[in-house]
Amino acid sequence: MLQIHDRVLNSQSFDTLTMLTLLAISALVVYGLLDLIRSLAFQAMGSAIVRRLNAPVLASAVQASVNQGLSRAAQSLRDLSELRGFLTSSAVVAPLDAAWSPIFLGALFLLHPLFGLVGVVSVVVLICCGLVNDILTRQLTKEANQANVEAVSKIAGSLRHAEAIEAMGMLPALARRWRTLQIHALGALEAGGSRSKAMTSMTRSLRYSIQVITLATGALLVLDQAITPGAMMASSILVGRLLIPFDTIIENWRQWVLAVAGWRRIEAAIGEEMAIRQTTPTPHSAGEMIVDKLVYAVPGVEVPIIKGVSFSLSPGEVLGVVGPSAAGKSTLARLLVGILKPTSGGVFLDGHNTYLWERGSFGEKVGYLPQSVSLLEGTIRENIARMEDGDPHKVIEAARLAEVHEMIGRLPLGYDTPVGDGHLTLSGGQRQRIALARCLYNRPRLVVLDEPNANLDSLGERALVRAIQRMRDQGAIVIMIAHRPSIMQVADKLLVLENGRISQFGPRTDILTAVPGPGETLREVASA
Numbered sequence: 001m002l003q004i005h006d007r008v009l010n011s012q013s014f015d016t017l018t019m020l021t022l023l024a025i026s027a028l029v030v031y032g033l034l035d036l037i038r039s040l041a042f043q044a045m046g047s048a049i050v051r052r053l054n055a056p057v058l059a060s061a062v063q064a065s066v067n068q069g070l071s072r073a074a075q076s077l078r079d080l081s082e083l084r085g086f087l088t089s090s091a092v093v094a095p096l097d098a099a100w101s102p103i104f105l106g107a108l109f110l111l112h113p114l115f116g117l118v119g120v121v122s123v124v125v126l127i128c129c130g131l132v133n134d135i136l137t138r139q140l141t142k143e144a145n146q147a148n149v150e151a152v153s154k155i156a157g158s159l160r161h162a163e164a165i166e167a168m169g170m171l172p173a174l175a176r177r178w179r180t181l182q183i184h185a186l187g188a189l190e191a192g193g194s195r196s197k198a199m200t201s202m203t204r205s206l207r208y209s210i211q212v213i214t215l216a217t218g219a220l221l222v223l224d225q226a227i228t229p230g231a232m233m234a235s236s237i238l239v240g241r242l243l244i245p246f247d248t249i250i251e252n253w254r255q256w257v258l259a260v261a262g263w264r265r266i267e268a269a270i271g272e273e274m275a276i277r278q279t280t281p282t283p284h285s286a287g288e289m290i291v292d293k294l295v296y297a298v299p300g301v302e303v304p305i306i307k308g309v310s311f312s313l314s315p316g317e318v319l320g321v322v323g324p325s326a327a328g329k330s331t332l333a334r335l336l337v338g339i340l341k342p343t344s345g346g347v348f349l350d351g352h353n354t355y356l357w358e359r360g361s362f363g364e365k366v367g368y369l370p371q372s373v374s375l376l377e378g379t380i381r382e383n384i385a386r387m388e389d390g391d392p393h394k395v396i397e398a399a400r401l402a403e404v405h406e407m408i409g410r411l412p413l414g415y416d417t418p419v420g421d422g423h424l425t426l427s428g429g430q431r432q433r434i435a436l437a438r439c440l441y442n443r444p445r446l447v448v449l450d451e452p453n454a455n456l457d458s459l460g461e462r463a464l465v466r467a468i469q470r471m472r473d474q475g476a477i478v479i480m481i482a483h484r485p486s487i488m489q490v491a492d493k494l495l496v497l498e499n500g501r502i503s504q505f506g507p508r509t510d511i512l513t514a515v516p517g518p519g520e521t522l523r524e525v526a527s528a
């Protein structure tokens, strides 16, 4: 602009015009290329961060799901994908553009010190606008985000019980709750949004006004013959370029606040996970299991659920855990397989703490059947092989051990039948027996079964008893919790848990014939 005004228009040189045009276009091509490189760099950075954090975030999500429920855990996975989106958005490059402001300011000073002064004052005014914008909107944006995260996680938790919602007409009540949860989030969102929009509009008109003021200053200087008309036009454009990044930062401030909040959540989630597990894979040997003065209280709750439980088991022993409802049996099972962190004491297998044990190597030789059976999204084969590609021989061996091989063979797609939350292809009993096969995959040496016969008919129950006997013959330690006492006949030892304490423990025959006579639960076991 400067050169065309000052050289071409005065000299009317066609060659100069051609050269200037070519130069300007070449510079713009370079600009385009650099812009592309920068975008690609951010894209690569976003992907690299996701690749690097995927595994730790998933691990922490699993841990958070164990502690606080599934819906909250899914948030860190959402946060990670939003972080990637943020890194590829235009919001992220604005501060980098703002870093060029000294160059633009220098150019303005070169054109005329007055332009430089206008530039400096404008930058200071826009930075102040940014600070005011931050003060006005940051808290509201955070609140809205937090409220929204909680609303979504609560409703996502409810959606898992869609059948109960549909059957018992709970949808209107659920919709009311959803609306109430959303009202708070929307209120904060709208208040923050309007303030931010007001600030954005204000700074935009301010920027245009500054450009007009620069042009007016330029006109005065031209009249004064202090600069050329070309310099006047160039200064207006330079001031525009100088201020655009600050304007963009103010416009996208909300995205920055949300990205930082998301990053903090990811950091906190990963921090929790990293602190508690060992990272060295530890192979299993055929040692015994020792539960030593085990105490467990839910963090923040004073009264423990498990209150000083101690016992030990040798390879090839089957322990039956019985006791009234809410005695802490499932909590004990979770502690045994290292899902929960003991408040004090510990569970030791081959002398190693099962909670601290590196999960990959621990899981290789451990089978766990949780009380609420859930198969993962995938085929039956993948589920039995614990979502690995898995040796088909081992998959079939586990299926035979759980006596589900024939049942699977009768399914339309056999081992390739898709299962998981989205598929209603299997009955409750079938799911439980496939979960048992998953539990028995790779000949585990510790098997913990929480209510393994809850959904089974007598045929399934007999198959389960045979599977437990085979595991015992292979030298595994089997611990089973059951309300229905029919499978307790296979137990070598019995543990009676009452109110988080062991009330009786020992060989099954001793306990059933002990004086004074057995309690209600034991009477059931004895008569089974």
Ligand SMILES: Nc1ncnc2c1ncn2[C@@H]1O[C@H](COP(=O)(O)OP(=O)(O)OP(=O)(O)O)[C@@H](O)[C@H]1O
Pocket (backbone or CB within 6 Å): 298, 305, 323, 324, 325, 326, 327, 328, 329, 330, 331, 332
């Ligand atoms: N995460 C938790 N937060 C608070 N309380 C909990 C938590 N998990 C378990 N509890 C409480 O601990 C007690 C024992 O629960 P647990 O599920 O271990 O009992 P259980 O013996 O397996 O019962 P059931 O036989 O009915 O399955 C219950 O009173 C339960 O409310």
